[in-house]
Amino acid sequence: MGQPVDLVQGTLDMLILKAVSLGPLHGYGVLLRLGQLTGGQLHIQQGSLYPALYRLERRGLIASEWGESENNRKAKFYTLTPAGRKHLRSETTAWNRFSGLVAGILDAEPEKP
């Protein structure tokens, strides 16, 4: 396992949507889920997580509800809204196209004369 990788600008929102799409999560849970999915290789600034969550909630892509955490404490759980699901789908498509193109460029070999 190498150095943790920093997040590419603008991808945090997409990752949060994906994490929440797998089941309701509280803020800390989002962090754990992303860590678990990446084998701890992705470094996410904890301070930037909540502003992102609030932004998404404000845009109506996720919804929040108070519930009980695993160890019976009150926590705020976020779930994906239908609008969020749609948004995630289009973001995923766009991201896949984009990363494919970037990979294609980076794999380019010098042309043989």
Added chain:
Amino acid sequence: MKPFRRRQFETEMDAELRFHISARTDDLIRDGLPQEEAERLARAEFGGVECTKEERRRSWGLHHLDDLRADLRLTLRMLGRNRGFAAVAILSLALGIGANTAIFGLVDAVMLRALPVHDPDSLVFLQAVGWDGPNGGPPYPCFEWLRDKTTSFEGVAAFSRSAMELAIDGRREQVSGVWVSGNLYSLLGVRPLIGRVLSAADDRSVGVGGPDGPGAVISHTYWERRFGRDPAVVGRSIRIFDHAVVIVGVLPAEGMSPDPGRPIDIAVPMTLSDPVFLQTMDRQIELTLLRERLVTTLSMAFGGLAPLLACVGLYGTLAYTVARRTHELGIRIALGATRTQAMWLVLQGLTVSVIGIAIGVPAVLALGRIIRGLLFGVEPLDPLALGATAVLLVTFTIVAGLGPARRAGALDPMVALRAE
């Protein structure tokens, strides 16, 4: 956002962030860190809690509210320090409101409001028909001829204001009265509150009156003031210029005379007055009305001037404030205040006008009695006039504040900071 919802917003946000840090602490302890170290690390990893909260408030647009509150506090403090300025601005606004409302009431009564008759549009005033009578108007017989021969009008009626000497139960008093032709009220469509209006029959013969003998009608105001709303007033005999007259009805105060804005206590058929003075629509009335119109126009000009002066005063105060706060504004902008925030200086003017209105309206209410006396019985507390004035002044204030505010927004921090 309502205060209690704001409090809920804050507690929920606080609870959520605290949960995060304590959950992280628990995990770190499970990883083998001592409690204190785990707490410290969890906090450090999270970063600025306040910063996150502020971010969230911002994403909900709450910072506008917070900024507004802070600006308002600063404004009030500044006003407290500039008591003289604040007092002048607030007083001029309060006066502006008072004067404007009062004058609007007068203008409304004299010029804007249609006469309370059934068809004000078809009403025509005639003056100086034929030869001048003793008071400058046409002689009474001339009116009679006109009344009986006219085909162009539905009817012709006459009225002439006069102070009248009444004797009620042997006690004499002077009231403001109007001599009317018997058909005046039926022609104008005025309805009696009790009893009946005067009719054409009431002035059929000079000095005698109608079928019930000489009759007169009184206004609702006079009925209230002099007779305590006693319904038995109808049929009561009083003396007018030492002639016995019977009160036949009570009319709404505003229907007593087509001469607006002047209270009339009693109306008596013209044929009961001294025949020498009998006349129609005399020029005197038109002249008096002319004078009143002039007074009204002048008052209206003054009324317009009052808020204008208030506006100029406000502009001065605001411009002065911007000039004095140039240095501070420069620092604010240099530290990242947006130009819009600097423009919130308009707020200062608004605060002044709100305070001015808050003082002006109760003052107008308190002065209502006096104003009413000055305004010939016009109701000065017309809520429409009061509201219109308040809205007008707030608009004026915003306009007055815009110039200085724009200047504040356009400040170059470099120049501003050097301008010490």
